[in-house]
Amino acid sequence: MRKIEHIGIAVTDIEAANETYTKLFNAPPYKMEVVESEGVSTSFFMIGESKIELLQATNEDSAIAKYISKRGEGIHHIAYDVADIHAERERLIGEGFQAIGEVKRGADNKWVCFFHPKSANGVLVELCQERSE
Numbered sequence: 619m620r621k622i623e624h625i626g627i628a629v630t631d632i633e634a635a636n637e638t639y640t641k642l643f644n645a646p647p648y649k650m651e652v653v654e655s656e657g658v659s660t661s662f663f664m665i666g667e668s669k670i671e672l673l674q675a676t677n678e679d680s681a682i683a684k685y686i687s688k689r690g691e692g693i694h695h696i697a698y699d700v701a702d703i704h705a706e707r708e709r710l711i712g713e714g715f716q717a718i719g720e721v722k723r724g725a726d727n728k729w730v731c732f733f734h735p736k737s738a739n740g741v742l743v744e745l746c747q748e749r750s751e
């Protein structure tokens with residue numbers, strides 16, 4: 619793993635959260651994107667070299683909707699940048715981490731995959747690799 623790529627925050631109202639975080643950072647999101655396959659609407663803020671992703675559910679079956687109904691708004695995942703997502707996913711599975719699903723297209727031009735929070739002391743792990751195409 620090369621660095622923390624972003625931190626994901628689950629929110630109930632992304633428009634309101636965008637306003638709050640625009641005030642916090644004194645800069646608007648550089649990107650907003652709906653990932654229909656994941657049932658999320660996202661926005662991304664850049665703070666120096668760091669990124670924050672806000673996520674709002676677009677339907678009740680979304681992982682974000684389930685997360686918020688259980689735990690409320692808050693930090694949802696930490697995403698780590700990797701050079702080879704398939705190799706790193708296999709390595710973590712070999713180390714006993716519990717993968718959630720396969721590698722898939724995520725927001726912000728990334729390949730992404732996830733590992734269960736139970737595997738990592740209560741924090742959902744996202745791996746992401748920049749898509750080249």
Ligand code: ZN
Pocket residue numbers: 624625626671695697744
């Ligand atoms: Zn993310």
